[in-house]
Amino acid sequence: MKVRVCVVLLSCLWLISCSKINQENYNRLKAGQTKAEVEDLLGKPAECSGALGLSSCTWGDQSSAFISVQYVNDKVVMYAGQGLR
Template structure:
């Protein structure tokens, strides 16, 4: 039981460093990209909200993130916070 718990903790620790929310990946994202293209680079968003045909999605958390605004599933604005 303790071995399994240790293995799970080790895997979670290793995967926490595997985030695709990086400055390098942010620099690959361009205005005009489709949502699917962005997801290929940084994965599925952690949260999205929609208002009158505009979708705003965020990858990461409040301290370190990538935020992208989509209109008709096409990136129109990209922002980043806390990326190195």
């Protein structure tokens, strides 16, 4: 039983440490990148919304760490992050 608990805890720690929502990846974002380039870097977003060529996508959880990217015609125009490590 103790081995299972240790394995579960180590797995959780590993998943947390593998998060793509971090300062290093945020620093790699640049205006003009395509939506596909951002998704290669950060993975699929938690949520996206938009219309008429404008969109906004968010990765992570706004109650802790997140990155938000705004696009015009699928090109980065602005981005912001909070709680990144």
